[in-house]
Amino acid sequence: MKRDKKERRARKGGRFFQSLQSRYLLIILSAFLFVPIVFPVATILYYLLGVFVQQQDMQELKYGNTSQIEQMFHQQAAELSGASNQHISDTMHKLRERYPDASFFWVDGEGETKLELGGQIELPAIWSNEDSIQFMKEYTGSDTFTVLAFIGDKPLGQGFMAMQLPRSLVQSNTRLIFEAPFYILFLILVFLFFVALSLLFFRHIRRRLLRLQAAMTRQGEEGLPLPVEQEKQDEIGQLEIAFNEMILQLRAGRQREREEEELRKELIANLSHDLRTPMTVMGGQLYTLHKEPLSQSGRETVKQLENKIDTVSSLIENLLSYTLMTSGRYPLELALQDVLRLVRESAASWYPLWEREGLAVDIELPEQPLVWSVDKEGFRRILDNLFQNVVRHAAEGGYIGVAMIQHGEQSALVISDRGPGTQSASKEKGAGIGLAIVHYLVREMGLAWHIDSSAAGTRILIYPEAAADYFLNKI
Known part of the structure; x- marks a missing residue:
């Protein structure tokens, strides 16, 4: 138990030091400690280094440094x-x-030069005040190190004596370490170190975030982002783990969606197949009732039942067809066809029903053929669904029109009615399963269509997809 607690604490400690927040706080803390700690430490090190260099220089000097020589010379003068x-x-x-x-x-107390040893300059025999001032002015701060000392304990009583050495023998040339610019340079370098450390820290974070962003935009075979490789156990690493888990959940959801879609399609196909048998039996029973003596009301009821059975049968057929289409199992064979001939043949088969429903039929088609690359049965299915839609939803308008409009080389087939209109219809989804099938077939044949619906009626245009922009601008 205690061991597990220690391991958990160790893991927490490891995560803390791997955290981006802890690293950034460490940089900030170091920057705050820069002034109160680094400055004094740097000053002490600077001083110790200077003392060390000074001691080394003193050991290398032949006669010692200037302070030692001055002290020695004044002591000798005092002893005289x-x-x-x-x-x-x-x-x-x-x-x-x-x-x-x-x-x-x-020089004695009377200003007379008594002794000169190794001198390189000409000294006055008798020193005046001007000579003393000129001598001090000439050798103060020069390359010749000069020491003057009064002999005895009374100034000018016994005169003074002088000692001169080349300054290079008593003063080291290694002075750069004692210059202030190098101390400032050291502090600037430390500051630049913290700046570079911060830039590298954020540059590393930015690079990892950009890599994660690129992974989010990159898609795999299923249209989902690809997982990323986790680099570290910090906040971005946790984000990478969450991103990978999200991808796994999306993949699982996509798999469930496909399975549910297959189940739904299979269910619809089986249901459509199973409903056909009772509908066929019901149609046969109604046919038998037609042979029986019925009243006028009975005959009307039988007629309504037949219409409803036809409607349900048509819906079942459309549902089965739509299921096949969405599963990619609806066969289409495109070939060049005279679509106007197909329109005439389909309209001829629908004409008795239109006449029975009291629809005024207006068909205006040119004699010249209109050739499109379509599937013959699929195009007839489009026409059947559109004609059936007019009968079901626009019969009260008492009109159906089939025509062709042409603007230059562009042609479009127009089916219109004078019903109440289908305001909810759109070329994206259509109004009902029948128009959904029309939308699918039109798209698969490389055609386009548009529904223009109002209270005065509905007009449906079918045209090649290449002419879509032209006819949409004309509508």
Whole structure:
């Protein structure tokens, strides 16, 4: 039990450190600690490095640094307090032996140059105030390191002595580490490091999001996005897992949909087949009733039953045909046909029914053939469904018209009535199963159609799909 708890805590800890939020907070925290921690630490390191470099330089210097030489020279001058001129000269010679690269001279209290050792310049025999000022002005900050010290403890009592060395012997040339620009450069580099780290962090996130976006737009064989490979266990990784699970659910839903569609089609086909037998039996019984002596009311009832049986039979046939069409099992063989001849033949077979329903028939078709690439039986099915739709829904208008309109080389077949109109009809779905079949057949034959319906009646146009834009603009 305790082991499981430890493992769960370890997994939670691992997810925390793998989280994008934790990484970003770490960057922000480091940036906040940059000023109060990095600055002092950098200053201390900078100082220690400077001390180390200074110590190294001091070990490399031949006579020590400037501070040491100044301290030594002033101490020697202080020890000569009250000394004789000979003793001072002897001390100067000893210093010359100790520092052979240096030059020395001393001037007594009267301003007279008493001794000059290794001098490269011409000194005045008697020093005036102007000479002293000119000497100090010339060698202050120059390449020659110069030290002046009063002899004894009384200024100008015993005069002064001087020591000169090339500055390169007492001062290191390695000074870059002590320059402020390099310290500022270090801080700038640290700042740029945090900026680059942030840019890389967000660039990595953007690259993964773009990869996920591309996966969402890429489709597989079933028209569904393809799964993505999970890279890390962070927030984007969890999004990738959810995306893959969504694809699995879509695939399962698509599979269930196909199975339900196949079941529905099979059910409709079986139901249509099973309903034909009782409808045939009912038709035979009604035929027998016609031979029996019936009253006028009885004959009218039998007639209504026959009409209803015909309607139901037609609906069953349309339902079966639509099921075959949607399952891709309805055969169509396209060939060049004179569609006007097919219209005349279909209208002739419907004429007795139109006459019985009291419809005024107006057929105006030219003698010249109109050749379209259609399936012969399929085109007749289109005409039968449209004519049947007029009989069922527009018979009260008492009119049906069949004509052809032509604009240049473009021709269209027009079937019109004067019924109440089918405002809900559209060329996308039609009004009922019959018009749905018309829509399917028209599309599969490379044709197009349009329903123009109003309270004054309905007009249906059928034309080649290539002429769709032309006739739609004319309507």
